[in-house]
Amino acid sequence: MRETVEISLQVNERAQSLRIEPRETLADVLRDRLGLTGTKVSCDAQVCGACTVLVDGRTVSACTFLAVDADGGAVRTVEGLARDGVLTPLQQAFIDEAAFQCGFCTPGMLMAATALLEENPHPTEDEVKEGLDGNLCRCTGYAPIVAAVLRAAEAGR
Amino acid sequence: MKRVIERGPAPEPIGISVPRRDGIEKVTGAASFTTDLTLPGLAHARLLRSPYAHARIRSIDAEAARRHPGVIAVVTAADLPGVQLEYGHAVADHPLIATGKVRFAGEVVVGVVAEDAATADEALRLIEVDYDPLPYATTVEEALAPGAPVLHEKAGRQGAHRGFEEDITRDHPNVCSTFRQAWGEIEDAFTGAHLVLEGTWHYPMCYAFAMEPYTSVAEWKDGELTVWSSAQHPYMVRDDLAHVFHLPLSAVRVIVPYVGGGYGSKSYTKIEPLTAALALKAGRPVRLALNVDDAILTTRGDGATVQLRSAFDRDGRLLGRQATVRLDSGAYAENSPLVGRKAANRLGGPYRIPALEVTCQVVYTNTAPASSFRGFGAPQVVFAAESQMDEAAEALGLDPLEIRRRNLVERGERPWPKVRGLDAKLADDLALAAAELDWSTPPAPGVGRAVCVSASDAGSEPVTTATLRVHPDGSVTVLCGSTEIGQGSATALAQIAAGEMGVPLEKVRLVQSDTAAVTYDRSTGASRTTTLMGLAIRNAARDVKAQLLEWARESWAGEDAPEPVLEHAGIRVGDRLAGWGEVVRAWFAGDYGEAIGRGYLRKAGETAEMPPFWEVGCVGVEVRVDESTGEIHVEKLVTIGDVGCAVNPQLAEAQDVGAAIMGLGMAMREELIYEDGNLVNGNLYDYRVPRFTDLPELRTVLVERGDGVGVYGAKGGGEGALNPVASAIANAVRRATGARLREAPFTPERVWEALRERDAANGR
Amino acid sequence: MIPRFAHRRPRSLADAFAAFDAAGGDCAWYAGGTELLAVMKMGFAQFGTLIDLKSVPELGGISADADGALRIGATVTHREIERSPHVLRHLPGLAALEREVANIRVRNTGTLGGNLAFAEPHSDPATFLLACDARVELAGPAGAREMAIDELIVGPLTTSREADELLVAIRVPAPAAGEGRAYAKLAFFERPAASVGVRVRVVDGAIADATVAVGSLTDLPIVLPAAGAALAGLPAEPAALDAGLGAAIAVLGEIDAIPDHNGSADYKRHLAGILLGRAVTQAVEEARAHA
Known part of the structure; x- marks a missing residue:
């Protein structure tokens, strides 16, 4: 069946x-x-x-x-995320901060961070870490991802 | 990120943090990994694994599975006559599918190929395997005990890689290999010593957790084999496939798309022979995509026990070091014999040790096979060695920095006979790390700091080629066998080509990792790519420039023609600079053609001495310990990225940070646990890797003193910052609490136990 | 791979029971799926039909009465609970606990009813709700009934729910005057090492009565009446509390704890003692606010 x-x-x-x-x-x-x-x-x-x-x-x-x-x-x-080839500020920030290496976690990371920023457009560093804690990255050691999300938030001000 | 730059200038864009060239693909989801590949007629494979740690296979009844609708092929070892089933790097002891017996719980026994993975899954449940369970040994102690069950009744054949013949011993049937590193008069060193320290350290089996699990697609056409795989070393996989299927090297094509993380775990051959065998039987292209639970059973890092004894004089100078290292290599040798060699070498490390004797045994156990993993023997032994250095400092009343300063080899000094002199100023790195930790200011009560160092003979072997094509418009295509595993090779190598050719980065295209399209590279590992492939690309650039100079002479020869002169970005002919493209066009007399540069690198000339470079590590930490629960909070983590020349500083920093956080995970939580013959935490619920909220305050200093063998003094990074992390945390905990940790990972319970031991020792 | 199944999406309780009947018992109730799909994927369970309860209106929603008694529908997600104004106001300890459950994606889909019905021994909500004297409403074709958490969860992964019954809602009583409820846990890996839920009622500056529940030490969350009794009479002042917890901690020290990856039985009991202190301190603080 x-x-x-x-x-x-x-x-x-x-x-x-x-x-x-x-x-x-x-x-x-x-x-x-x-x-x-x-x-x-x-x-x-x-x-x-x-x-x-x-x-x-x-x-x-x-x-x-x-x-x-x-x-x-x-x-x-x-x-x-990108429209007509234009990256979102978050995607651009990921490139600027080298917030990925192998890139396998990146699609999920971007979606989690997108949701985080839609709910809280100006998070603190701790809010970013707490908010993304359920997304794993094995390459970057996370620091560049935190920087990228904060940078995107700043760009959205 | 801070930078210390004491090197000569490098031509742009070398030394500039240009954005990653894979950036747009990776942030838009366009980047294609092996798992994303589809082919016409693609069939899907699933695997049946052994539930037993050690058992004979009496019989396999797969008839019901073969008859299941949608099933294309059911494959056991018996179905593969003519295939050379065993392969391996040092020892060819690993059958691509179980032959007669299984040696660990999780070994592949049957492969099923079906129209879709769900159907293959259903068919797996219809297979009956009759096992005759055997006694098993899942620890080194059990494997070396008298009367221990023997994993391999006969010695394995010589593996694909020569050079291990002397190491492959059978002094105990479960010892896979033994390597001894020794120099100086070891007895004398201990006889005359002021202080002798002895201890035993344990480092766990770890799992690399590359987020993309192993995935391969294999397709046969006219007797030729093409395999797409998540492999770090496409050429080595090619060599093994040719051997397994009795094919000429030219009949095997291995293509590596983007790789979702490697960290050494995708070095060497993994599931490719099995995938190819399944495709052969299915008569269709086959995709074999493991999940994480399968991947944990495919490769792990070697667990280690390190018994270390060191002798010091009254001033804290090392007189001798003696060690026995036992690595838990699992059921098959894989690359552990090489890990064993490196572990032994890396106990010599950055210190001047007049006498050393290290014996490293690689031991078979009934566990998942161990192989390469970032750090490659160094994390295991540096944990012991650098812990003992702090113990010596404490015993002698010396500052931990001072005892290290007194023992570090100088730049240019050989750490041991017949190796390349150290290419780093480690004492200066140590000072930088100490400064970042505010070393001279005493920490608050309950807080401890430590700085540890390491030196690894890195780079593997300098056997590498590159091809550089100059097109008539002056743009450049570089063909190279290095793999983009996330480390940024696609960016850094293009920067080197652009810098060497004097062309804008936008005019350089890099093609990687296709054994039918690009030229040979030994491997992508051992932190070698930027340094060694960088040199091969430089050599290719030099080669093509020499040709272009010749072409300019031929094209523009004449009575009163000026002699063409080679310049950085073209050829000067009189008062005119001809670009590379113009030279190509002139020589072919039209807007077509191209010049081909060949770059070779071998054990000769500047890369004659081994290792090609040293990868040093220098890490500082500050920790706070919650004595009530045993939780360690790593509050600061300092890494000194001593990379000679940072071709792309942002990416070099990223390697350091990523390595250090991986080291943090291994020091704090990561450990594969076997109970009753089975891996009991072989999934990501129970095997915990670092998360965002584990992130300490990070400080990285990039140090560029131009002292490496690579372009403009570059040398490798990406492992160094991992190696000293466990020892640094253990030493900092000791200074914060008085408790000494000798077993990683430092789970809260282990810390709590160590605190209770401290209290018992203090009579509390 | 999740084994094949048929999918039903009833729009009312009556339809849900009819779907169960039609499936002839070879079926499972399904809501968030965060536990169920995981075990199906691992091959530990297979069902002919999954009956999706998310569209059954009787099972949704969070309400509070005037006193602050809460009623939480079984299909309410963890995420809804952590952000519910009712929960934040009347039982902040539950909101705080829910914020720490698994990860945000699991909380977005996983439900409180599913968590309790799965009876995972490490369940945070089960442990805390046990301390809060919460009750669950069940409904089946034969009618409705209500029971306490420890009547529902009777063993590891085992409940007293009949196969054709389902959880409708969870009721948490309103805090009495001077009552405070708090939860503390330690998790070093995915599952908690130990957790303690505490309810205290403070009268005239001292603890009048208390409930202590402990999770993750044994194969189901347990209430320790002797520990609650040992808290009674303690002055509700931080310093005095710290000094007076010994007797209650000694009760926790008698738990027949099961060792796991977090540590030995001894260590886990030790952690429970630490957590008791943390939870009591917090509960007393909350009690003051309700005084």
Whole structure:
């Protein structure tokens, strides 16, 4: 028995209707069905944050979030940040501060930081660390990421 | 970031923090990793792993799995006749899939290829394996005990890499290799000593947690093999694949897209032979993507026990050092014999030691195989060595800085016979770190500080090539085998090419990591890329410039023509500077053609002496200890990035910070734990890596004294700042509380126990 | 990989029970999925049908009565609780605790009901709510019932909930006059090493009565009546409290703690003692505010 369901959702402001199996995660659907491979899966256990995307403005672990639960919702991924080739201040700050190395955590990190700044546009350094504590990076030692988020916040003033 | 610059000028953009060239791709999600690759007809593989630490495989019943709809192939060792199953770097002892027995819980026994991964998963559950469990040894002590279960009944064949023949001993059937490093009269050193200190230190098995787990895609076409993989060393993987499948090197193509972190854990061959074998049986391109839980079972860092004895005179000068190091290499040798050599070498380290004798044994245990991991033997031994230096200072009433100053080798002095002289002023680095910690001001009660140093014989072997193509418009393409694993090679190497050719960075394109398209590089590891590939690119630039000068002579020869003169960014012909492109166009007599520069690097000339460079480490910490719980709070972390010439200062700093925080994780929390033959914390819930809120106040000083072998005095970074972290924290805790930590990681319970031991010793 | 299943999304409690019935018992209630999907992915559980409760209106929402008694719907997420004005006002210790649960993504999707129903031995909310004398409302095809947290959680990963029953809401009583409730934990790895929830009632400058619950030491959160009794009579002053905690800490020292990656039984008991001090101090502070 292989049940499928129809879901309709907005992904990066584009309407998508898909027939999927209920067991498919949002990461599966984004990566394999929609070709949005920017979202990465690492720990596959909701710990590392590499697969962080926004569903209706909330961060979720796409690796363990059923795509059926995004039905009717609005999903934002790293591919939806820049518009017409113009980077967001946060993306630019990541480049300016070298806030990534291998880049595998970066899409999730950017989405988590985007949500953080949308909720708290001018965080303190400690608020950045607390807010992003659930996103792991193994390369940078975090300091450049903190600097980048603070820089983006400053740019938004 | 502070910078200390005592080197000559370098041509721009060398020495400038230009933005990373992979930046836009990586912040927009466009960067493509192996895991993002799709191919027409791509099939998906999943693996069945052994639940037993040590067992004979009596039989495998995979019929139901083979019949499961959507399954394309089910592969066991028996299905691979004609394939050379065992491969390995030092010893070819690692079968790509279990042959007859399993040697650790998690070893791959069956591979299933199906139309999709979920179907392959379902098929795995239909496979019955009948095991005959054997006694196992998951610790070095168990493996070396009398009557211990033997992992490898027969000695492994010589591995892909020569040079280990003497190390591969069988004095105990579970000893994989033994390396002895010795010089001077060790007995005399201890006989005449004023102070002899002895202790045993334990360093845990660690997991690198590269965020991209191992992933490979293999495709066979007309008997030729193409593999895309998250590998640091594409050429070494190529060599192993050629061996496993009896192919000429030219029939194997290994392509490495962006790699999601390596830290040594993606050095050498991992899942590529298995993926290729699965693709061979499936008759389809196959993708094998591990998850983190699988990756932990694929490679880890060597755990170590270090018994260290040192002799000092009354002034705190080292007279001799004697050590026995045992590395827990796991079920297969992988690269541990080399880690063992390096561990032994790195106990000599930055000090002048008249007599030394180190024996390092690499021991097989029924655990996941250990191999390269950032620091490569150094974190394990530096923890012991630098802890003991502080113990000596304390015993002799010396400042910990002073005892180090009295023993450090000078720049140019050989740490031991027949090696390259140290290419760093470590005493000056030490002073910089001390200044950042405000060393002369006493810390508050309950706060402790420490500074530790290390020196690693780094760079691996200087065997590297590069190709530099000059196009008719003057733009440049560089072909090189170095991998972009996040360290920034794509940026720094392009900067070197631009600087050497005198062309704007925008006109340089770097092509990396495709064994069919770029020329040979031994490896991307041992902190070697900027230094050694940098030299190969410089050599390629020199080579192409020499050709272009010749071409200019040929093109513009004439009775009264001025002699062309080579300049930095072109060729001067009379009062006119001809750009490189113009020379190409003139020689080909049209707007086409190109000049090809060849850059070779080998153990000769400036890179004749080994190691090619020393990678020094200098780290300071300030800690506060909560004595009620045993929690250590690392409040300040200082790193001195002594890199000779920072080709890209921002990226050099980033390497130092990243390495130091990884060292912090290993010192504080990281440890793989085996119970009853099984890894019990083999997932990211239980294996805790550093997080944002663990971040101390960081200070980095980049030191550029131009003393490395690389371009403008560059030498490697990226590991040095990791190596002394555990010892620095342990020494600072000692100074804060009086408790001595000899087992990493310093979990709160271990600190609490050490505090209770202190109290017991003080009669409290 | 999550094994295949069918998905149902009832819009009312009655529909939910009907879906359960239709699935013939081979099904699981599902809300945030942060625990359930994880164990399914690991291959520890497989169900023919998942019944998604997020669209059942009876299970949502946070309300407070005039006295400050809270009713938290079972499908309310951790994140909603940590930001709820009702919770912040009447039970700030719960909001603070929720802010520390896992990570923000888990808190955005994981629910309080799911956390309690999963009965993970390290559950922070279960330990604290136990100290707060909270009760849970359950509903099933046979009707509704109500029980205390320690009647619900009866073992590691085990509850007294019938398979066809589901958690509807969690009720936390209003603080009595002079009452304070606080929670303290230490976590060195993903799961806490030890945690202590405390309720105290302060009358005339001294602790009149108290409840102490301890989590992560044993395989389910426990209330230690003797520890609560040992706190009674202590003056509600920081210095006097520190000096007088010995008897209560001694009770914690008798817990048959289970060693884990955080440390030995001894060490975990030691941590519980430290945490008791922290939680009592905080609870007394809050009690003063409610005096």
